[in-house]
Structures are given as C-alpha cells and as structure tokens.
Amino acid sequence: MSAPRTPLGRLGRVVHWAFTLAVLAFLVAPILAIVPLSFSAGSFLHYPLPGLSLQWYREFFGSPFWIDSVVNSLIIGAGATALATTLGTLAAFGLWLARLPGRGVVVAVLIAPMVVPSVVAAVGLLFAYAPVGLANSHAGMILAHTALAAPFVVVTVSATLSGFDRTLLRAAAACGAGPATAFRRVVLPLIAPGVAAGALFAFAISLDEVVVALFLAGPGQRTLPRQMFAGLNDNLSLAIAAAATILIALSILLMASVGWLRGRAARLAARTGQP
C-alpha cells in the first residue's frame, strides 16, 4: 500500500486508521473494563467506583470455593500439560521423521480434538469415562484435558520442527549416535522453545476449558472457569471480576512467555543455518 498523495487518499487513510483503532479498542476494552471493577469498594457492577478496596480479592482468597478451584485448575493443568507435551512432542517428532502410511488417518485422529465441538466432546467423554470410574476424578479431567490440548502441542512442535535441519540428524548418526541419543542431544535442545511454547499452549487450554469440566468434574474437581460459570449463573458478585483479573494476568504472562519462546526458536533456527 503506497502512501496516499491526494487529499482524498489522505482522508481515506485517516478513516482507515480511525476504524482500525476503534476495532482494536473494541477488542481490549471489555477485558480491561472488568479489571478496575475488581478493586471496587462497593458492590456495583458499574463506574464510577465508590472507592478502592481489595475486599473482592479478600473474598476470593478467603473463600474455600475459589481457593479449591484454583488448586484444582493447577493440578489438572499441570497433569494435562505434562502428558500432552510428552505425547504431543513425540508424535510431532514421529510425523516429522518419516512419511507414515495412512498419514491422513493418523493426522485426522491427532487433530480431531481441535475440530469436535466442545459440547459434543464433553458429552461423549462423560459417557465413556463414567463406566470406568474416570468421571468425577482428577485423573479423568487430566486425561480429558490431555486429549484436548495434545493437538496444539503437535501443531506447535511441528511448526518448530519444520524449521529444523535434517542434515543435523544424519550428522549425529554418522557420529554414532542412536536415534534416541540423537533426539535427546541434538533435536530436543534445538526445538526446546517450541516444546515449551506447546506446553504453555496446553496449559492455557486446560486453564480455559469449562464445558468438559461442566460435565465431567464433580464437586471435588471444580476448576476456576467452572466456578466462574457457576458464579455468573447463580451469584453475580465482583469476586468474579477479581477472578477474571487474576486469569487475565495469567493470560498476559502466558502470552508473553510464548512470544519470547517463539523469538528464541526463530533465533535458534537461524543459528543452525536454515534458509
């Protein structure tokens, strides 16, 4: 797009900028609007604030409802992240290593959880997990979230691997390294940022997930989003704004980490002399 030279073109450019900024404001304003409310000294859901207070955070951290849900979210998130990252990284490496027969079917299965609508997945998992005792358990939630998150690990790690120089593997083999050693000593360090980014994605997905939790989790496994859903339905208080603010802070942290890791992955790829 060239710089506009005519007055009309300049006007168009101004309108274009104004529209873009308005849309960007629309994107972030609702999220940012909820943050100051969580520091309100009153209990109204609107501005101006009657004063500043940490009362809603006190309520959040003082209530076993909210605290238990944070602990559950962390347990389930950590378990699902570890499993999804391990399985997903191995699978991505396998897909990269050789072209498998029936690859279309394999890939379809691996990305199925990205495609299946969440309610369908939740109902299906409930019916399958209940008879074997996995409903209403942390283990069941971890397995379910692993399934939902693993495809994102596969995609993220695959993207990193696509920038990886295959000759390095041959070099490692020439030096006498077996495939396992080659993977551990050569491949893994180079794709580590991609793996870490995949792990963060997996954690973010588990942390965000609410529909499967609605169906599969018992009262002992209520996660933070599940608790927020109950709060929005039942008892709309500003403690929800506090919970939301905490989650927004976490999101920013995860987002910044992934951004940083991606930059690192790109630099590492550049150093190995990729085109």
Next chain:
Amino acid sequence: MKPLILAAALAAAALAAPAAAARDLTVVSWGGAYQDAQRAVYFQPFMQARGIRLLEETWDGGVGVLRAKIQSGANNWDVVQVESEELLVGCEEGLFERIDWARIGGRAAYREDAAHECGVGAIYYSFILAYDRARITGEGPRSWADFWDVQRFPGKRGLRRGPKTNLEIALMADGVPAAQVYPMLRTEAGVERAFRKLDALRPHLVWWTAGSQPPQLLASGEVALTSAYNGRISAANRNDGRNFAIVWTNNLYTIDSWVIMKGSPNLAQAYAFLAFVGQPQAQAQLPPRIPYGVPAIGADALIPAAVKAELPTTEANIATALHIDDAFWLENIDRLTQRFNAWAAR
C-alpha cells in the same frame, strides 16, 4: 528428561486417583442466600460437630438431572434437596434410597407431610409475587392478574423457567379461583388456556432458573415484577437492605425434601447429616436467617414471633395459598415440560 516428565505425570494421576475413589459427602441445595443460611446453621456446624468433610453443590431442579446422574453411572451427589414432584417421580423410578427412619430420629419426629418413604422434609416455602418498593413507589400489584398488567406496571416480568408454577399462575391471573386450577389443568383446554395466557406476556418475560436470581433481577431493575421464593425476598431485604414487597395473595405453597441418591458411597455420612439437620434446635436457627417453615416437631416453639409473621406456614399467609398438587405434576411433569420447552424456545 522425557521419561521424567512422564513419570511425574503418572505420579500425579496416581495421586489424584484415590481422591476420586473416596469422595467426600456432597450435599446439593439451591444456592444463593438460602444455601448461605444452610451453610451457617447446618453445613458448618455439622462439619465441626461430626468431623465429616462436606462438599456443597448447587442445582436448579429437574428430575432429569437426577436421572442423568444415576443412569450415566457418574453420580457424584449424595444428599440432594428436591421439590415435591421430584421426590415422587424419583422415588418411583428408584433414583433414591429408602429412608431408614430409625437412623434419623423416627417418623414421629417430623410433621406428617414431611415424612415420605424416600425423603425427609427440609423446608416449607411459597412462590410469591415480588416487586421493589424502591421502583414501584405508588400502589403496588396485589394479585397475579396485576402481574399481567403491563400498562400499570411497565417493565419485564420474571418467571421460573419450566411449566410448574407458571401454568397455575397463568390460570389464576386469568381469573380461575385457586380451587379450580388443577381440575382445569387436567383438561387439554385448561393447559391450552394457560399457555395462551402466558403467550400474552411473552414479550415481557425473563426466565429465571436459580432461586438466587429473582432478587438480583429485581435489584438491578432487570424485571419490575417477578415470581420468587418468599425466603429469598425477605433475605434480600434483611441482608442487602432492599425494600422488596411480597404479595401473598394466591401464593403457591409446597415443601422441599432431602433425599439420598441411590447407591451413595457415603450412606453413613448422609444419615449423620440428615440426623443433624433434623434436630429441632438446628432447624429453629434457619427461619431467622431466611423465613422458610421447618418440619421438625418442636422447632416452631423455638422460632421468635417476629420471624413467624414472614413464614409461609403462618395463618395469614397460607389463607389464600394454592397447594401445589404433587399428584398432578407426577403425572404430567414430563409431558408439560416438553411442551413448555418447545413453547419457550420458539
């Protein structure tokens, strides 16, 4: 490094698994101010006195939810507070344990209408018409017929999602006397008339599902008038300094019961809980916090007179009440729920 992560994950799963096998006693009630009151007078004293961990859950009714819990094999509830027709339907379908009265003080310890083979009474309560005096400052509505008068009382109307109570309210608003409501609903023409009456109000309706919602809808001005549980409205006046009014004319009076879900792995704890909340001294603590009637014999004598005036069981309040007909809803809840859902979703 990989095997390490995998081992850690498996260890986490292994640690998590026993927690699933032995879950804590889970008690399910109706949320909001009501459950807050129950927590203060029942749940926490019970946990302290008996040293049994209790998890709370809330729901908003529907026997289908209980059926789904039992039939999916993933039931995670032990003690549930249910409405009267849910008690009958669920009992008939074998969703609940039969009550062993010897373990909770004997049948004679409760008012007669509170002792059922599958459940023990929890509270007596009424669906009433409520509005906010802060918003309707002049003369307020006095009957369900006024509920339909959107000229005099502009604004949205809140009703509970589902056919139960709404069909009755619609007929009474249409001039049917309370005694004639159920005979009329047993005819196709009566059901048709009730839905037609609801149709007239359709553009003004907001549905609530949880008992905590009507006070919130009133407080935020989301609705001008609403049906509500009497106790929630009084609780909002007391705890949140609201000035809500209750219209007792033709209130819909009924009882809720505690049931134990079939096959509960926490049967002993469940009975311990029911025995605890069945004590008159414990039950007498509830109405001062939220004015619902309680069924334990001897509890009434312990309730202050000022509180009694707000109870649905009081003479003045029960005079024009319509007793919700459980037999009618036992026969018709499925059929009319289906019809109601199709009507509401349109």
Next chain:
Amino acid sequence: MAEGSAAAGLAHRVRRTGGRRRLAAALLVMPLFVFLLVGFVGPIAALLARGVQDTEVPRVLPRVTAALAEWDGRGLPDDAAFAALVEDLRAARAAGTLAQAATRLNYDINGFRTLMFATARRLPVPGEDARAALIAADPAWGERATWAAIRRAAGPVTDFYLLAALDLKRDTDGAIVAAPAEQAIFLDVLARTFGISALVTLLCLAAGYPVAALLASLEPRRAAVLFAFVLLPFWTSLLVRTAAWVVLLQREGVVNAALLGLGLVEAPLQMIFTRFAVVLAMAHILLPFMILPLYAVMRAIPPGLGRAAASLGAPPWLAFLRVTWPLSLPGVAAGSLMVFIQALGYYITPALLGGASDQMISWFIAFYASRTVNWGMAAALSALLLVATAALYAVYARLAGETQARMA
C-alpha cells in the same frame, strides 16, 4: 478392541513397507495416536452410535418386543402380545426399570410415560383376560398407534432420533411425516445456529478485514505493538471475556450507566439476555480468529502490486478491487471458515448472555444429555453438529493447506 487392531495394522503396514526410520516414526506417533483413539475418538464414535440405537425398550420389555415382531401392523396385535406386555410391565416395575422404557416411548408419543405407569399400577391378576384388562385400564391400549410406537422402539437400530432432530417422525404406518407443531423446534434451532454463526462471521469480516489490511501495511515493529491488542483477547479465557460482557451489559452495568450518564438514553436498555448480546460477545471473542489468517495472507501480498496498479492510473478503489481483494481471498475464506466453524459449536456465551430463544444447537445437546436422559436425542443433534463442523473443516484444511504445511 478395534483401536488395538487398528494400531497393530498400522504397525504391520509400516514393517512391510520397510525402513527403520518409519518404524521409529510409527512408534513415536503411536502413544498419542492410541491415546486419542481410545480416549477421544472412540468415545465420540460411541456417542454418535447412541443416536441410531434403541436399547431401552427391548431390554426392559423383551417379551412384548418379541411378540410384536410377528405383528403385521394392521389391526391390533394378538392376545399373546397383550399377555406379554402384562408380564413385562410386572417384571419391569419390580426391577425398577420401567421408567427407562416409559421415558423412551414418551419421546415418541407424549403421555406414554403416564400411560405405562398408570397401567403398571393396575395390572390384571394372573388368569384374567389381558386384552380386556389393559383396554379397561386405559383405552389407549385399544389403539394401533400405541402398539406401533412400541414396535418402532424395538431396536436395535432406529432412525427415530435422527428424524426427530429434523422435526420428522414416523406415523403409525411407518411413513415419515412432520412432527406435531408443538414439538417441532429443531429446524428452528438449526436455522438459528447457522444464522447467528453467519452473522457473527460477517461482522468479524467487516471489522477484521480493514484492521488486517492496515496491520499488514505497517512495518513489522509498529504492527507488533498493535498486534498485542489482537493477541490479548486471543489469549484471555473465553469465560473471562463472556463474564466481561455479562458485567458490561447488565441493566445496571457499565454500558447502561455510561449511556444514562451521557444522557443518550432515558431508561436503561435491555441488552443482556438478548440476541444482540450473544452476537456482540461472539463477534468479540472470535474476531482474532478472523484477523490472524487475514493478516498472514495480506502480509504476503507484495506491496509493489498496489503501486504498480496506481502507476497505471487505477484509482485506489479499483486497485483494491482488482489486486488486493482477489489476492486476499484465501485469507478471507480461511478466517471466515475458522470463525463460522467455531461459532457453530458455541455454548457458554449464548448460555450466559442469551435468552431462551437465543440458544444454539449445543445448548440443546447439553440439555438432552444432562437435564433429561434423552441421550439418543443428544447424540443425534451431536451428529448433525459434528457433520457440519467436520465438512466445513475439511474445506478449510484444503483451502488453507495449513495442517499439511505445518505438519510436513
């Protein structure tokens, strides 16, 4: 199990085609593949299978099911069928399983549940004429339609739920007819689901296209700053964003308070629990999924092309129409499909922000799965949603070529 043999078959094929590298690759992919096959794809397939199965009636009422297999469907069934029904009802009532069969039959004929339980309470004593006693208990047993409904539910395979999901049913003679008007809601729900999704997609495209175009025209460093505004909502929990809209759109929420404060309205607007709220919040939540692929495609359009068109005398709108727009079409298609596919399956946002008439197909799936035990209906609706989603995703994958590119 099927999963195990599929895995073994895969391993076998790998060995046959040879190559240690392929074997290693297969072994690496295998854990996740098997896990997802058993732990995810299998359960979904089992769920869908429920949509075409009828198990309750043959399980609970085996004798009458067998007796009706010989019935020609004309006139009433023979005495043996009546006697079999009495036996079945007695056994089912004793076993506490009657409700399951009654509930299934009630889906077909409203009131059947009541009929079954009322009849079971007044069963004839042994030796009494079953036919006369049943018809005396309820005249419905003297109607062909009642018996036809039992036979339709005799399983093992049924099209009942799939037809019901399209507001169709079979009449007494087995012909497919429209469902009665007071039960017919699913075509409305489907139209609503597609309508809301299409509207959200259009809004996202209209809002996202200019943004992506502008971002693509900036130098990367400046674009990165503005990009944070797109990525922040992308990373923020869906529930947080929905909660934000709940708070904003309350009657006494931020937006109404602001409008009243500015004197723009005299009374607060009803925004929450409306279609408007659902569409607005969904567009907000899905907008990043439109901007990101659009940006990726537009970034790759050489800026020189626009200049070339301009130097040939084309006015900016013509250059856009002839050059930029056609080249950006892959991004438009990818972004639109991405948004549309996700919108189809939305549940949480309409559930929290919409009224009863704003709920989409997912809400009904959840309703039938957890608020009633009509799992066949939940499964049939799931099948509809999944087929629509998978078909569109296949189009998306072909268009974007993204999965192949990323996993190559």
